Amino acid sequence: NAGVMQNPRHLVRRRGQEARLRCSPMKGHSHVYWYRQLPEEGLKFMVYLQKENIIDESGMPKERFSAEFPKEGPSILRIQQVVRGDSAAYFCASSPQRTGGFGYTFGSGTRLTVV
Amino acid sequence: KNEVEQSPQNLTAQEGEFITINCSYSVGISALHWLQQHPGGGIVSLFMLSSGKKKHGRLIATINIQEKHSSLHITASHPRDSAVYICAVSPDLGRDDKIIFGKGTRLHILP
Numbered sequence: 001n002a003g004v005m006q007n008p009r010h011l012v013r014r015r016g017q018e019a020r021l022r023c024s025p026m027k028g029h030s031h032v033y034w035y036r037q038l039p040e041e042g043l044k045f046m047v048y049l050q051k052e053n054i055i056d057e058s059g060m061p062k063e064r065f066s067a068e069f070p071k072e073g074p075s076i077l078r079i080q081q082v083v084r085g086d087s088a089a090y091f092c093a094s095s096p097q098r099t100g101g102f103g104y105t106f107g108s109g110t111r112l113t114v115v
Numbered sequence: 116k117n118e119v120e121q122s123p124q125n126l127t128a129q130e131g132e133f134i135t136i137n138c139s140y141s142v143g144i145s146a147l148h149w150l151q152q153h154p155g156g157g158i159v160s161l162f163m164l165s166s167g168k169k170k171h172g173r174l175i176a177t178i179n180i181q182e183k184h185s186s187l188h189i190t191a192s193h194p195r196d197s198a199v200y201i202c203a204v205s206p207d208l209g210r211d212d213k214i215i216f217g218k219g220t221r222l223h224i225l226p
């Protein structure tokens with residue numbers, strides 16, 4: 001039973017390009033959370049999704065960022081027209097249910113570098 | 116003021132020392148997490164607790180709900196324990212159930 005799989009582990013993009021980050025939750029987990037970790041900062045919540053639904057995107061920048069969790073396939077965090085300030089580690093976590101704090105499993109993260 | 120505060124921010128100790136990392140929070144919670152993050156690595160969940168004390172190997176986590184405080188202890192510390200330890204809380208049900216993270220405590224164990 002594989003854990004939460006994120007890919008790629010490292011992603012380099014030039015300013016203005018698009019970045020697509022993938023997260024496959026643990027088997028049986030239908031809730032996915034994305035977090036961003038800026039250098040020297042703690043993790044910050046971005047978005048919470050269930051299959052085909054965005055439940056809470058209050059932590060996500062209004063422009064250039066979008067997330068989806070389709071019926072089939074991984075959850076995708078998409079950043080359009082990347083800027084240097086988007087350079088960070090992006091983690092996703094999954095859980096089998098909504099009730100806060102039970103069964104969260106984190107992925108290894110994607111480290112995005114914008115050059 | 117952050118809702119989750121950790122102390123110390125940085126800690127350097129000699130191999131074998133007993134380590135304590137503290138976490139205080141200001142919101143109601145349904146659970147508290149201790150996480151470990153190695154440099155360049157992913158995040159591993161060490162403990163999730165809502166009361167009392169849990170032990171796993173050389174790691175011990177305690178929580179005092181009334182005082183809104185938790186501690187993570189490492190006995191007989193080893194250089195491989197060097198990592199960032201993150202405290203995180205899950206707010207009460209009825210609020211958003213997204214986790215709130217502390218900024219982490221960077222631990223360095225010298226051989």
